[in-house]
Amino acid sequence: MKQRRNRxxxxxxxxxxxxxxxxxxxxxxxxxxxxxxxxxxxxFVGLPKVLPYLGVEYRAxxxxxxxxxxxxxxxxxxxxxxxxxxxxxxxxxxFDGSTSYTWFGDPYFYKGTLxxxxxxxxxxxxxxxxxxxxxxDKGRTAEELPYQLKNKHFMYARFNDDWIVYLDAKxxxxxxxxxxxxxxxxxxxxxxxEVFAGQPELMLDGNxxxxxxxxxxxxxxxxxxxxKSRETxxxxxxxNNVYGQSKPSLRNGVLIWADPxxxxxxxxxxxxCSVALNGSPTVKTYRPGTFVHDPxxxxxxxxxxxxxxxxxxxxxxCKGNGSAVEVDSGVVDFGLGGGFVAYSKESxxxxxxxxxxxxxxxxxxxxxxxxxxxxxxxVLWMDVTxxxxxxxxxxxxx
Numbered sequence: 427m428k429q430r431r432n433r434x435x436x437x438x439x440x441x442x443x444x445x446x447x448x449x450x451x452x453x454x455x456x457x458x459x460x461x462x463x464x465x466x467x468x469x470f471v472g473l474p475k476v477l478p479y480l481g482v483e484y485r486a487x488x489x490x491x492x493x494x495x496x497x498x499x500x501x502x503x504x505x506x507x508x509x510x511x512x513x514x515x516x517x518x519x520x521f522d523g524s525t526s527y528t529w530f531g532d533p534y535f536y537k538g539t540l541x542x543x544x545x546x547x548x549x550x551x552x553x554x555x556x557x558x559x560x561x562x563d564k565g566r567t568a569e570e571l572p573y574q575l576k577n578k579h580f581m582y583a584r585f586n587d588d589w590i591v592y593l594d595a596k597x598x599x600x601x602x603x604x605x606x607x608x609x610x611x612x613x614x615x616x617x618x619x620e621v622f623a624g625q626p627e628l629m630l631d632g633n634x635x636x637x638x639x640x641x642x643x644x645x646x647x648x649x650x651x652x653x654k655s656r657e658t659x660x661x662x663x664x665x666n667n668v669y670g671q672s673k674p675s676l677r678n679g680v681l682i683w684a685d686p687x688x689x690x691x692x693x694x695x696x697x698x699c700s701v702a703l704n705g706s707p708t709v710k711t712y713r714p715g716t717f718v719h720d721p722x723x724x725x726x727x728x729x730x731x732x733x734x735x736x737x738x739x740x741x742x743x744c745k746g747n748g749s750a751v752e753v754d755s756g757v758v759d760f761g762l763g764g765g766f767v768a769y770s771k772e773s774x775x776x777x778x779x780x781x782x783x784x785x786x787x788x789x790x791x792x793x794x795x796x797x798x799x800x801x802x803x804x805v806l807w808m809d810v811t812x813x814x815x816x817x818x819x820x821x822x823x824x
Contacts, residue, residue, distance in 0.1 A: 506824035507779060512788040518809075519560060519818040521568045528815035529554070534584050535802035535820070538563055541590070542818070543580040551597065552816075554579040557590075573615050577601050584630040589653055591635055595625050603628065603637065605653055618651055619658055629676035634703055636676040638664075638683070646670025648683055650703065661701070668719075668734070669696070675722040675762075679704050682728065684718040698728060714750040716742060722762040727780060729753075729760060729767045741769055743780065753778045754785060761800030766823055768805040770797035775807050777823055788821055795819075 519542065521527060527544035529552040534541045539561060543554035557571040557580050576594050581601075583592035588608055594615075595601035603618040603626075618635070626637040635651045644666040651658040662683060664670030674683040682700040696718035697711045712728070719739075721730040726745060733739035741757040742750045753767060754776070760769035768777050773794040778785040788805065789795045798806040798818065809817035 505782070507782070507784075507786055510786070510824055512786075512821060513790065516788070516819050516821040517562055519562075519820070520566055521558075521560070527556070530816045530818050532580075532582050533798055533801075533806050533818055533820070535804050535806070536585055537802065540820075541583050541585050543583055543592075545579060553597070554581070556580070557583055557592065573606065581625055582628045584628055586630060586632070588633065589630065589635075591628050591630050591653075593621070593625060593628060599624050601625065603635070603651075605635070607653075616656070618653075618656065619649070627673055629674060631676040631679065634676060634679075634681075636661075636674050636681055638670060638672070638674055640670065648674055650676075650681060662699070671734070672718070673720045676703075677723065677762075678725045680723060680725050682721050682723045684721050684730070687713050689713065698723075698730065712744070712747050714742065714744060716740075716750060720760075722760075724762060724764070727762065727765075727767075729762050731757060731760065735759065741767070741778075743767055745780070751783070759797040761797070761805070763800045763805070763823060764803055768797070768800050768823070770795065770807070773810075775805060777805065788823075 519530065519533065519540065521544070527546060529545045529547070531543045531545070531554050539559055542558055542560055544556045544558050545552055545554035547553070548555075555575065555578075557573060559569040559571065561567050561569075571590070577596045579595055579597070581593040581595040583590065585591070585608075590606040590608060592604055593601050594604045594617075600620075600622050602620055604615045605618055606615050607613045621639055623640040626639045629636040633653045635653055636649065638646055638648045641647050646664040646669075647660050648662040648664075649658050650661050661681065662685065664685075667686065669684050669686065672684040674681060680700055680702055682698055685697050685699050687695045687697040690713075694717050695713065695715055697713050698718055698721050699709050699711055700723065701707060701709050714730070716730075716732045719731045719734050721728060723729075727743055729741065729743040731739050731741055735758055737756060739757050740755045741753040741760055743753060744750050754769065754771060756771050758770045760767055765781060766777050766779050768775060768788075770776075773796075774787055775789045775795045775797060776785045776787050789807065792811070793809055794811045796808040796810050798808055800806070804820045804822045806818065806820045809819055
């Protein structure tokens with residue numbers, strides 16, 4: 427009996443905590459701890475996961491700000507000229523064995539096809555008696571065009587989707603400015619105008635043809651012909667000055683030419699004049715502060731020589747109406763391309779990239795080259811290291 431009473435006393439002592447004064451505080455502590463735990467889960471776990479889905483930026487309190495990720499350095503755009511190998515890029519115009527022509531002239535590319543005059547030696551003179559389409563990407567095949575000359579040889583042949591134009595030239599100067607309408611199958615050549623002196627280089631752009639022609643002993647005229655209407659207009663007259671010997675440029679609907687700088691007060695500087703053939707007839711004038719010969723423009727860049735192909739001639743360009751930038755000196759000839767200008771100096775061909783302001787030689791060190799022009803993004807030249815035959819080469823510029 428005594429033992430049972432002792433066990434009952436022991437049980438009463440163990441359960442007496444519920445009846446103690448500490449029990450309510452313990453329960454309160456556990457309740458607060460539970461509430462705080464739930465709140466912590468919501469604040470530190472729930473909200474960071476849910477709010478970003480609702481478009482709300484949220485960072486839990488008391489947490490350190492995240493270290494920002496470093497901005498990745500942009501990968502530099504590779505320079506196409508760094509991987510450009512002129513020897514691999516250049517090609518030679520080689521007709522197949524069905525033709526015996528060894529003399530070529532005035533090559534002109536359009537959409538990957540080359541138009542070129544071909545000839546033979548007649549009475550000790552190389553005479554270009556035939557016109558050919560040459561297809562470098564189609565097995566180097568050649569197609570002779572069925573046009574007959576009224577004079578002696580083809581010069582300055584140009585073409586686009588709608589027209590073929592050329593000068594049906596006499597050997598001693600003069601000839602016929604001639605056009606073929608490509609929209610009419612089998613169309614015969616049409617004479618646009620007779621030329622009585624000189625052999626003007628023809629400039630074709632869209633439906634317009636431009637050239638500068640000697641029309642008198644001291645007079646030259648800049649003509650533009652609308653090939654659709656066959657109407658020829660005199661744009662500018664050059665009376666007894668050197669600008670009549672400067673070639674015009676016609677590209678992207680803009681005609682440009684060189685003229686005296688009337689504001690130069692006697693200085694030997696020139697003006698570059700331009701007019702949009704399909705827009706306002708207003709003539710715009712740019713004064714570069716140099717003499718100008720043979721300007722070429724594409725609506726963004728304009729390039730020119732400051733002399734008439736002499737040994738000290740310098741090549742310049744400008745963007746828009748910006749300041750003139752000198753490219754090189756001792757330049758013989760040049761041609762404007764898309765984002766570059768190609769030129770010849772000391773029997774070598776160079777390409778100057780406007781974006782880099784850097785020149786690259788594209789012909790081998792021991793090759794002697796004569797510049798032939800720029801068309802369709804390609805530079806063309808004649809390899810004159812040997813003169814046994816005409817070797818026409820070209821290279822696309824990246």
